[in-house]
Amino acid sequence: MSLRFVILGGGPAGHQAATYAARLGAKVTVIERDVFGGAAHLWDCIPSKTMIATGGAISFAHRIEGMGLGHAEAAVDTEALTARISRIQDDLSHDVVELLSSQNVRMIKGSGRFTGTHTVLVDGPEGPEEIEFDAALISTGSRPRIPDWCDPDGIRILTTRDCYPPKLFPKSITVVGSGVTGVEFVHMFSSFGADVTLVVSRQHVLPGKDPEVAGVLEDDFVERGVKLLKGARAESIELNDDGDGVIVKCDDGRVVRSTHAVLAIGSVPNTEAIGLEAAGVEFDSGGYIPINHHCVTNLPHIYAAGDVSGKLPLSSVATMQGRKVAEHVTGLHTIEHRHVDYDKAASAIFTEPEIADVGLAEAEAFASGRKIRVTKVPFSSSAKALINNDPRGFVKIISDPATGVVLGGSIVGRHAAELISVLALAVTANLRVNDIVESLLVHPALSGALADAAE
Numbered sequence: 001m002s003l004r005f006v007i008l009g010g011g012p013a014g015h016q017a018a019t020y021a022a023r024l025g026a027k028v029t030v031i032e033r034d035v036f037g038g039a040a041h042l043w044d045c046i047p048s049k050t051m052i053a054t055g056g057a058i059s060f061a062h063r064i065e066g067m068g069l070g071h072a073e074a075a076v077d078t079e080a081l082t083a084r085i086s087r088i089q090d091d092l093s094h095d096v097v098e099l100l101s102s103q104n105v106r107m108i109k110g111s112g113r114f115t116g117t118h119t120v121l122v123d124g125p126e127g128p129e130e131i132e133f134d135a136a137l138i139s140t141g142s143r144p145r146i147p148d149w150c151d152p153d154g155i156r157i158l159t160t161r162d163c164y165p166p167k168l169f170p171k172s173i174t175v176v177g178s179g180v181t182g183v184e185f186v187h188m189f190s191s192f193g194a195d196v197t198l199v200v201s202r203q204h205v206l207p208g209k210d211p212e213v214a215g216v217l218e219d220d221f222v223e224r225g226v227k228l229l230k231g232a233r234a235e236s237i238e239l240n241d242d243g244d245g246v247i248v249k250c251d252d253g254r255v256v257r258s259t260h261a262v263l264a265i266g267s268v269p270n271t272e273a274i275g276l277e278a279a280g281v282e283f284d285s286g287g288y289i290p291i292n293h294h295c296v297t298n299l300p301h302i303y304a305a306g307d308v309s310g311k312l313p314l315s316s317v318a319t320m321q322g323r324k325v326a327e328h329v330t331g332l333h334t335i336e337h338r339h340v341d342y343d344k345a346a347s348a349i350f351t352e353p354e355i356a357d358v359g360l361a362e363a364e365a366f367a368s369g370r371k372i373r374v375t376k377v378p379f380s381s382s383a384k385a386l387i388n389n390d391p392r393g394f395v396k397i398i399s400d401p402a403t404g405v406v407l408g409g410s411i412v413g414r415h416a417a418e419l420i421s422v423l424a425l426a427v428t429a430n431l432r433v434n435d436i437v438e439s440l441l442v443h444p445a446l447s448g449a450l451a452d453a454a455e
């Protein structure tokens with residue numbers, strides 16, 4: 001009899017595990033309460049990047065004057081943008097459903113929770129159903145963190161999920177939180193013409209990232225007129241007396257007034273109402289589920305993947321974990337298996353310029369005393385960047401001075417999120433800088449800067 005594998009949550013981790021495990025012979029059921037494709041499609045990656053792409057087109061219209069063309073103004077059509085976001089979400093979710101059905105995965109729409117070590121109860125539109133399983137995956141994702149000093153109303157005091165569809169663009173907005181999500185929202189709202197203030201708790205945006213990279217982004221923000229409130233922690237957000245604006249108070253006494261405010265201060269895992277205690281699955285004080293390198297929890301037949309695992313909160317990582325779970329649960333890992341190497345995950349920040357990195361960071365290497373070779377080339381020396389009228393940013397490659405093996409790198413500039421793939425492949429496959437130098441790349445192309453930086 002086939003292994004009965006039940007998955008709670010049909011986001012990137014869940015649907016990847018489902019399709020692959022089914023292909024490898026398991027009898028799979030996925031329980032999803034909202035949309036197959038997950039929060040990634042409904043709230044996070046897809047709508048935010050769609051809005052950012054439209055904002056990027058507006059910025060591009062501003063830049064075309066330098067390309068031998070006259071002045072162009074792009075006006076936002078809110079209805080068309082809303083329709084575009086929904087269309088992309090629907091198409092992607094439809095693809096996920098098609099893929100799951102093509103592998104005979106049973107999909108149940110509803111909320112699931114464990115009722116024992118081998119049973120899940122689904123509370124769906126067709127009434128409750130108890131399902132027995134041999135193995136299960138918890139991939140219920142996460143939601144925005146809301147601190148106790150703030151009560152979002154979804155109209156003026158927003159979480160990231162209240163920003164789509166864009167019913168009305170704010171005239172002015174205060175973004176609280178200067179991590180990846182915060183800076184992407186600053187970029188997005190300022191592209192659409194809002195007056196933006198960013199509350200930055202440290203001295204630089206993007207804590208933990210290369211300060212040189214953060215510096216380029218801050219320069220862009222200042223050029224756009226974004227106000228950076230550095231060294232300040234928001235401690236309250238309230239509606240003003242007229243109810244037509246918000247007041248953000250910081251711990252150093254500074255006060256910001258704007259028509260809207262958005263919280264971008266991280267997320268919390270969706271693990272509190274899924275019967276972890278009934279199943280006997282352990283979780284930490286933050287609600288995250290500890291896993292081993294096979295994504296196995298404290299119970300050998302229950303896995304956790306994606307945001308609930310408390311590893312890197314990225315769709316790409318969730319997908320890879322889902323794949324590894326499928327290999328392990330069906331026994332394929334005994335033949336061929338590579339663990340998820342979180343240190344080698346590429347990531348990108350969809351600002352302007354884009355920022356992407358992978359592997360070892362310069363600061364990290366210095367902190368650990370590891371000897372590295374750092375080479376850097378600015379895009380201002382790239383023919384294609386000049387042709388694109390966008391010479392901002394640089395490519396930085398970190399390699400081992402003895403062997404030439406590529407250990408990491410960062411790219412700041414146009415299409416950085418695409419270009420980083422070359423360095424991600426090099427880092428994963430232990431390629432040497434010479435392998436990049438000796439690749440016959442296209443000219444003129446931004447990838448030429450990668451070859452130059454590898455020299």
Ligand SMILES: Cc1cc2nc3c(=O)[nH]c(=O)nc-3n(C[C@H](O)[C@H](O)[C@H](O)COP(=O)(O)OP(=O)(O)OC[C@H]3O[C@@H](n4cnc5c(N)ncnc54)[C@H](O)[C@@H]3O)c2cc1C
Pocket residue numbers: 008009010011012013014031032033034035037038039040041043044045046048049110111112113139140141142160181270273274305306307308312313314315316317318
């Ligand atoms: C604003 C924003 C932008 C982002 N942009 C990017 C990006 O550009 N690139 C990137 O790699 N990452 C991005 N991320 C992160 C990415 O969205 C997450 O890491 C990813 O969605 C995690 O996938 P997951 O499978 O763990 O869960 P999710 O995508 O959160 O899916 C979990 C699913 O489980 C369902 N669920 C929950 N509880 C139950 C239950 N009891 N029963 C049934 N179903 C349940 C939920 O409805 C949901 O559909 C972004 C995050 C945010 C907040």
